[in-house]
Amino acid sequence: MIRRLDLRGRALHARELRGTLPRAEADVEKALAVVRPVVEQVRTGGAGALRDLAERFDGVRPEHLRVPAEALARALLQLDPAVRAALEESVRRARRVHADQRRRPTTTQVVPGGTVTERWVPVARVGLYAPGGVAVYPSSVVMNVVPAQEAGVAELVVVSPPQREHGGLPHPTVLAACAMLGVEEVYAVGGAQAVAMLALGASEEDGSVLCAPVDMVTGPGNRYVAAAKRLLRGVVGIDAEAGPTEVMVLADDGADAVLVAADMVSQAEHDDVAAAVLVTTSPALADRVEVELERQVPATKHAERVRTALAGPQSALVLVDDEEGLLAVADGYGAEHLEVQTVDAAGLAARVRSAGAVFVGPSSPVSLGDYCAGSNHVLPTGGTSRFSGGLSVQTFLRGVHVVEYSAAALAEVAPHVVALAEAEDLPAHGQAITARTGGGA
Numbered sequence: 300m301i302r303r304l305d306l307r308g309r310a311l312h313a314r315e316l317r318g319t320l321p322r323a324e325a326d327v328e329k330a331l332a333v334v335r336p337v338v339e340q341v342r343t344g345g346a347g348a349l350r351d352l353a354e355r356f357d358g359v360r361p362e363h364l365r366v367p368a369e370a371l372a373r374a375l376l377q378l379d380p381a382v383r384a385a386l387e388e389s390v391r392r393a394r395r396v397h398a399d400q401r402r403r404p405t406t407t408q409v410v411p412g413g414t415v416t417e418r419w420v421p422v423a424r425v426g427l428y429a430p431g432g433v434a435v436y437p438s439s440v441v442m443n444v445v446p447a448q449e450a451g452v453a454e455l456v457v458v459s460p461p462q463r464e465h466g467g468l469p470h471p472t473v474l475a476a477c478a479m480l481g482v483e484e485v486y487a488v489g490g491a492q493a494v495a496m497l498a499l500g501a502s503e504e505d506g507s508v509l510c511a512p513v514d515m516v517t518g519p520g521n522r523y524v525a526a527a528k529r530l531l532r533g534v535v536g537i538d539a540e541a542g543p544t545e546v547m548v549l550a551d552d553g554a555d556a557v558l559v560a561a562d563m564v565s566q567a568e569h570d571d572v573a574a575a576v577l578v579t580t581s582p583a584l585a586d587r588v589e590v591e592l593e594r595q596v597p598a599t600k601h602a603e604r605v606r607t608a609l610a611g612p613q614s615a616l617v618l619v620d621d622e623e624g625l626l627a628v629a630d631g632y633g634a635e636h637l638e639v640q641t642v643d644a645a646g647l648a649a650r651v652r653s654a655g656a657v658f659v660g661p662s663s664p665v666s667l668g669d670y671c672a673g674s675n676h677v678l679p680t681g682g683t684s685r686f687s688g689g690l691s692v693q694t695f696l697r698g699v700h701v702v703e704y705s706a707a708a709l710a711e712v713a714p715h716v717v718a719l720a721e722a723e724d725l726p727a728h729g730q731a732i733t734a735r736t737g738g739g740a
C-alpha cells in the first residue's frame with residue numbers, strides 16, 4: 300500500500316535530497332494550465348462566468364453568489380450545539396495565540412535627531428478561502444478570520460464552494476462559522492474562480508458590482524486554488540501556498556506504531572494527493588507501521604481516498620541511519636506538518652529548520668493543530684516552508700518605515716550619502732542632500 304525508500308548508508312544533505320524525496324510531481328505547475336482559462340473567463344464574464352463555472356466544477360448553478368444575511372443567521376441558529384461549542388473553543392485558543400502576534404510600532408533613534416519608526420498597517424480588504432470540495436472546512440474559516448481580525452483588517456470576505464445538497468450555498472457549518480465570527484460578506488464561489496473573483500472583482504450581468512476586488516487572498520485549498528493564487532500573485536497579495544495536506548513523522552524505535560499510523564491516515568483522508576511520510580531510524584518500526592496501516596485503512600470511513608493517498612508517489616516509509624539523517628530528510632522535504640516522535644523529541648524538534656508547523660511528542664498530533672491547539676492550520680505545502688511560514692497576524696500587516704531626521708542629523712551624514720550616490724553614478728541623489736546642507740548645487 301505504501302512504498303519504501305531506503306536511504307541508509309548514504310551521506311544525507313538536506314539540499315541534495317529535494318529530488319529524491321517523495322512528492323507529487325509538479326502538481327501546482329500542472330494545474331496552472333487548467334486555471335489560466337478559468338481566470339480569463341472570470342475576468343471577462345463576471346457573475347455569469349462564475350455561475351457557469353460552478354455548474355461545471357461544483358455541479359450546481361447558485362442562485363445567490365453573495366450569501367444572503369438570513370442564510371448566515373439561519374446557519375448559526377441551526378448549528379449543532381456540540382459543533383458550536385467546539386468552534387468557540389477553537390476560536391478562543393486561536394485568538395489567544397494570534398493576539399500575542401500583534402506587532403507594536405518600534406522607533407529606533409539612529410543618531411541624536413534621527414529616527415526610524417516602523418509602523419504596522421493592516422491590509423484593508425482581504426479575501427479568505429474556506430475549502431469545500433472533498434470535505435468542508437469551517438475550521439479554516441476560524442484559521443483565516445482570527446488572524447485577520449487580530450491584525451485589524453477592516454473588510455473580510457469569505458469564499459467557499461457552493462454545495463449542491465445545500466441549494467448552491469456553501470456548507471451550513473462554514474456559514475455558521477462566518478456568522479459566529481461576524482463576517483457578513485460571504486460568496487458561494489470556490490476553486491480557481493473564487494481566487495480570480497477576489498483578485499479581479501466581478502460584476503453582475505446588469506453591471507452592478509457583485510464583489511469588489513480585495514488586496515490580499517489567503518487560505519488553503521486544493522491544487523487549483525493554489526495554482527490560481529500563484530497565477531494571480533502580484534495582482535493581489537497572497538499568503539503561503541497552502542495546497543494539499545502533508546504530514547511527515549520523524550520516529551525512532553520507541554515510537555508507538557498505532558499512533559504514527561493513525562496520524563498518517565488522518566492527513567491522508569484529506570485528498571487523493573495528500574502526502575503521508577514516515578522517516579525512521581528503525582526498520583522494525585517501519586514494519587510495525589506498515590502492519591498498522593493495513594489494519595487501520597480498511598476500517599476508516601474514507602478508506603479509498605486514504606489508500607490512494609498512501610499509495611501515491613507522494614507517500615512513503617523512509618529509512619535513515621541516525622538522527623542526523625532524520626533531520627536532513629525533514630529539512631530537505633520541508634513538510635507542512637512535521638511530527639517528532641523520538642526519545643528526545645523536543646531536542647530534535649528544536650533543530651528542525653524547515654516545516655510549516657512542528658508537533659512534539661506523542662500527545663501533540665497534527666489533528667490537534669488542525670482544530671484546537673491554538674496554532675494556525677493554514678500552512679505552506681510542497682516544500683514552500685523553505686521560504687514561507689503559516690498564516691499569522693503578520694501575514695495581514697505591512698511594515699511602513701517612517702524616517703525623521705533633523706537638519707543637524709542630516710548634515711552630519713551628508714558626506715556619506717554623497718559618496719555613495721557618486722559611487723553609484725547617481726549624483727542627483729547627492730545634490731538633493733547638499734541642496735539642504737550646503738556645499739553643493
Ligand SMILES: NC(=O)c1ccc[n+]([C@@H]2O[C@H](COP(=O)([O-])OP(=O)(O)OC[C@H]3O[C@@H](n4cnc5c(N)ncnc54)[C@H](O)[C@@H]3O)[C@@H](O)[C@H]2O)c1
Pocket residue numbers: 333356357429430431432433434436439460461488489490491492519520521522523524540541542543544569570573635676677678679680
Ligand atoms: N495546507 C493547508 O493549510 C491546508 C489546510 C486545509 C486543507 N488543505 C487542503 O485543502 C484541500 C481542499 O480541497 P477540496 O478539493 O476539498 O476543496 P477546495 O475548496 O480547495 O476545492 C474545490 C474546488 O476545486 C475546483 N475544482 C475541482 N476539480 C476541478 C478541476 N478538475 N478543474 C478545475 N477546478 C476544479 C472546484 O471549483 C471546487 O469548487 C485539500 O487538498 C486539503 O488537503 C490544506
Ligand SMILES: N[C@H](CO)Cc1c[nH]c[nH+]1
Pocket residue numbers: 436438439543544545566635669676677678
Ligand atoms: N490538516 C489541514 C491542514 O493541512 C487542516 C484541517 C482542517 N480540518 C482538518 N484538517
Ligand SMILES: [Zn+2]
Pocket residue numbers: 544565566569666669
Ligand atoms: Zn487535517
